[in-house]
Amino acid sequence: MTNCKLSNLTDEQQKLLEAGQLLPVMEMFYSIQGEGYNTGKAAFFMRIGGCDVGCHWCDVKEAWDASVHPLTTVDQILENLGNYAAKSVVITGGEPLMYNLEPLCQALKKENIRIFLETSGTCPLSGSFDWICVSPKSQQSPRKEMLQLADELKVIVYDETDFAWAEKNTTLVKQQCRLYLQPEWSRSKTMMPRVVEYILKNPKWMISLQSHKYINIP
Ligand code: SF4
Helix, strand or coil, X not given: CCCXXXXXXCHHHHHHHHXXXXXXXXXXXXXXXXXXXXXXXXXXXXXXCCCCCCCCCCCCHHHCCHHHCCXXXXXXXXXXXXXXXXXXXXXXXXXXXXXXXXXXXXXXXXXXXEEEEEECCCCCCXXXXXXXXXXXXXXECXXXXXXXXXXXXXXXXXXXXXXXXXXXXXXXXXXXXXXXXXXXXXXXXXXXXXXXXXXXXXXXEEECCCHHHHCXXX
């Protein structure tokens, strides 16, 4: 299921990783979702380390190397979550679908937690989710079946070529999939007016802002 092999693991740890009982968790925190469809909702975030997509503008490059992030059990994740009033969990990365997310999703469901996934769509699905946001990256195209499963398509706009990339990805999503364009943060001054102009001409799209960055929360 998982396509992730971490170095320096014992056989037992590798087995637990593949079974989804251990995950290299970079950080966990309780905050407010700042982007996309679920903007404004309080949620517990867990960022899983490991990603090989390689976006040059990635703002979480420290997530790329999974081996530097502590292997964390599903029970430890649940215990941490229990410290907060959270009713929703955002599973993000890195690329979280490099791992088997089934045991984590099952444990969260038992606690009646809503689960939102943020993925580039480059790996097969594992686990079950209340909301799937696919954010396709031109460096590594998303899998067709992941686009078909998306409740939300969120395309990061770094430059003009991303509008054509965004349109290309719409051809595979289901009809009710919400379509978002999000100016890349470091380029937002330049690209924000272009995104606004594009949406005014193509109103099937909505704008997604990284509002957590504007209000200075994680
Ligand atoms: S897919 Fe996400 S985590 Fe991976 S490189 Fe791109 S922006 Fe960074």
